[in-house]
Amino acid sequence: MNTEEKPICGYGPLAEFLTDHGFKTSKSFISKICSPAVGNGPPIEGYWGKFPLFLPSRSLTWARARVRPGRAPPGDVTAAPDDRSHSAGLPARAPLPLTSQTERPAPGRRGGPHKRATPANAAGAATE
Numbered sequence: 001m002n003t004e005e006k007p008i009c010g011y012g013p014l015a016e017f018l019t020d021h022g023f024k025t026s027k028s029f030i031s032k033i034c035s036p037a038v039g040n041g042p043p044i045e046g047y048w049g050k051f052p053l054f055l056p057s058r059s060l061t062w063a064r065a066r067v068r069p070g071r072a073p074p075g076d077v078t079a080a081p082d083d084r085s086h087s088a089g090l091p092a093r094a095p096l097p098l099t100s101q102t103e104r105p106a107p108g109r110r111g112g113p114h115k116r117a118t119p120a121n122a123a124g125a126a127t128e
Contacts, residue, residue, distance in 0.1 A: 005046060005055050005056055005057060006056070007046075007053040007054060007055055008053065008054045008055075008056060008059065009048050009051050009052075009053055009055075010052070011027050011030040011031045011034065012027040014030055014042070014054050014059060015027045015029070015030045016027040017056060017059065018030075018059065018060075018063055020062075020081040023060075034052065036064070041062070042054055042058060042059040042062035042063070043055075043058050043062065046060075057121060
């Protein structure tokens, strides 16, 4: 570990440090991204008790690496079109035909007609 740099101890101070240097973030985000389940946080240099230690230079390098390019402003004709449609270039599908009201089950009923147990049906089923 570089002894010339003062380490940052804990997630809260790291979030403050990054925010002060232009990378607005929060303690909860840093805690989440540094968790073992995610594991995408800045490099941890060691631990002071239960608190992780981060070097400022390596934390800023990590934050800069997370910056992604922005979108082109509207009206910029030099930028490639941003087509987020998953069906770009595919022919349009015809709408499904509507069913008539008689084909739909009555409100509150899930299926079609069913036989209710009556004394005549129950007696006939017992003899078979």
